[in-house]
Amino acid sequence: MNNxxxxxxxxxxxxxxxxxxxxxxxxxxxKLPAIILLQEAFGVNGHMRNVADDFASRxxxxxTPEIFHRTAPKYWExxxxxxxxxxxxxxxxxxxxxxxxxxxxxxxxxxxADVDTGSIFSIGYxxxxxxxxxxxxxxxxxxxxxxYGGGTDQLANKAKDLHGRHLFFWGGLDKHIKQENIxxxxxxxxEAGKEYVNVKISYADHxxxxxxxxxxxxxxxxxxxALTLAFMKNS
Numbered sequence: 001m002n003n004x005x006x007x008x009x010x011x012x013x014x015x016x017x018x019x020x021x022x023x024x025x026x027x028x029x030x031k032l033p034a035i036i037l038l039q040e041a042f043g044v045n046g047h048m049r050n051v052a053d054d055f056a057s058r059x060x061x062x063x064t065p066e067i068f069h070r071t072a073p074k075y076w077e078x079x080x081x082x083x084x085x086x087x088x089x090x091x092x093x094x095x096x097x098x099x100x101x102x103x104x105x106x107x108x109x110x111x112x113a114d115v116d117t118g119s120i121f122s123i124g125y126x127x128x129x130x131x132x133x134x135x136x137x138x139x140x141x142x143x144x145x146x147x148y149g150g151g152t153d154q155l156a157n158k159a160k161d162l163h164g165r166h167l168f169f170w171g172g173l174d175k176h177i178k179q180e181n182i183x184x185x186x187x188x189x190x191e192a193g194k195e196y197v198n199v200k201i202s203y204a205d206h207x208x209x210x211x212x213x214x215x216x217x218x219x220x221x222x223x224x225x226a227l228t229l230a231f232m233k234n235s
Contacts, residue, residue, distance in 0.1 A: 006049075008020055010101075024061050036122045037051060043072070043076050045077040061109065095155075128149070141164045148174060165196060167231045182198075197231065203219075209224055
């Protein structure tokens, strides 16, 4: 049972239950675009809820699922300073489980009277950047956005399945994601004839958009957000 404000519980096809944070615009009328917002490895924490609220303030209905729900307690948040605490949950996710979670989020959005079902996007950060790429491959999205999505190259075989355009952000100072990893993704998209926009911010590091982490870069984050909003508006 849901006992936290602004959350809903989704039943997944594998029989599990997943909590998801919901943010909606206030005083909005008509059908609205929507976002499946995908977490960093540290859970749907205060930062991710703030990101959801910010997109909602810009006119989007946002659902942010707890994709570690099979192994982590409900409302789990991992400390930024202890990645070892994250690893059991990070290591346990599978493409099959994530796909089921994404389908459930998309279904929830399509059932909302205030959502324009033809204008649903995915946006993800870090781990969520990889999951956003998967979302664009398995859901009929308008477009997808991935911020420094490590491991996206492992999904390169799904490039041919992308439904909408995709926007990528990478940090030029990011030691976690190598250029060869990025090239693997872009080559697969080129081979599949898919439309994408690839942005490398030379002076930014991994996690440059998270204002609660040492690598936060306000200039890079502001530029990436402006490009994200324009990309969705023009898709």
